[in-house]
Amino acid sequence: MTFTLRPQHATRYAALARLLVRYGRSDLVSGVGMDEFLEATEPSEDAAASAEQLARDLEAMGPTWVKLGQLLSTRVDLLPEPWTDALSRLQDDVEPIPFEDVERVVTEELGVSLRHGFASFDRTPLAAASLGQVHRAELPSGRQVVVKVQRPGVRQVVRDDMAALTELAELADAHTELGRRYGFTQLLEQFRRSLAGELDYQREAANLTRMAELTAPFPHLLVPAPVPDYTTRSVLTMDFVPGRKVTALGPLGRLDLDGRVLVEELFRAYLQMILVDGFLHADPHPGNVLLTPDHRLALIDLGMVATVPARVQGQLVKLLLAISDGNGDDAAAVLASMGHRGEGFDASAFGEQVAELVSRTVALGSDLEAGAVLVELSRLSGTHGLRPPAEMAMVGKALLNLDQVTQHLDPDFAPAETIRANTAEILRSGMKPSLGGAMAAAIEAREFATQLPARANRVMDALAEGSFTVKVEAIDEVQFLHVMQRLANRVTAGVIVAAMVVGAALMMLVPTRSRILGYPSIAMICFSLAAIAAAVLLTLILVTDRRIARRSKADR
Structure with missing residues (x-):
């Protein structure tokens, strides 16, 4: 199969083809007709080394590919563990853009120069990433803020990358077994929504406001407030929050800190947001959590936010309860009802492995990590041909990141106990x-x-x-009558053929001079007609039954 190459996407086709071949998916490349881009490359036998190299290759390809890798790191049902681990560590740190470009973007977006709009504006960025960079500033009112400025031209780069990826995803879904199994177009649509949210800073400002409302009952959690008058789609201004990353906190630093209170509030807040409010901060890794001087946890960078539908919320609660009770059968049933079953899905084998995993999980006791269990269940589902909803894998990855945060603040924290202690409250809140x-x-x-x-x-x-x-309407009467008529026709035709055979056998005894092959002609003619009729009837039965079987399979 071949396709018409769009010249503006040629370099993107080639780069993606090289990646697929290098990391073991040349069958996919051949299936979509990209053989002309293939190069002789030897994939590494070491999975971990190959995964790390893939992460470096994606970083070199630009912002779209970095974000795609970060999203794929949450899809543990699609990729093996070494690959998701490597992709989860993807960094998009790049060289900062010139300050002149920053000044131009801010001036054009806000309609005011830096000199008139800000009391001060640091020329050196606090951080620089592939989509934008952050500068510290002060408003004329004296309010300390940080200003997130989008890189010039990044929207066009992302738009071209997405156009090329969309074409290839559609071709892969239509012409490869891998595409039909995993649905690349659906995966890409999820990625498109996620990336569109990260490029729209007004949406991120709304996420900050929403999360501040949801965390208001938790006094030890802090979310920086956006400044609406200084925020557009390409510029986001929010409160500056002093603090240090929790990853920088050592054993001595924890001595002056009541880490148990902090991590319990953080975990309870996330359970409430995910399972009751349907609000998922999909990237709460330790780098996005700061410890403030007054011993609160500041949650920053809310570009990657997803919505958990009410149906999935209820199923996740049931799944967590089944795991907590050690009921593997119920856990397998909930997972099967949540996901899309592929052709090779074996419910019995899947149930056995889920039960075994749940038993091992319960044996861990207080060492149980909810995120790790959900991630492993997602991976197990993908192995058995069950495609879970994307939100489940993202929730598992988010909770897994939370587990890493809690380990830095309180290594003895037991997430399982917090889940069990708050299950009743979560259920009550969800029923309101x-x-x-x-x-x-x-x-x-x-x-x-x-x-x-x-x-x-x-x-x-x-x-x-x-x-x-x-x-x-217990049955389809029209279809039933149609089937009965076809059955009656077949029975009638069979009776007629049988009668012709019996009649021909009796005619063998009739004396006559007209003979064929030594037998009475009339008897041989009847035998021939009966044989032809039987062959036609048998052919019609086989053809009709096969057509009905194919139609029933397509309807399923």
């Missing part, structure tokens, strides 16, 4: 009706009460007139 849901139910109740008398009168009138009917 929302204002919108209550109003919708009230409107439906009013409509029901308004229409009930008229409907009851129509039913009573129909009963009185003898015209009341009940229609039950």
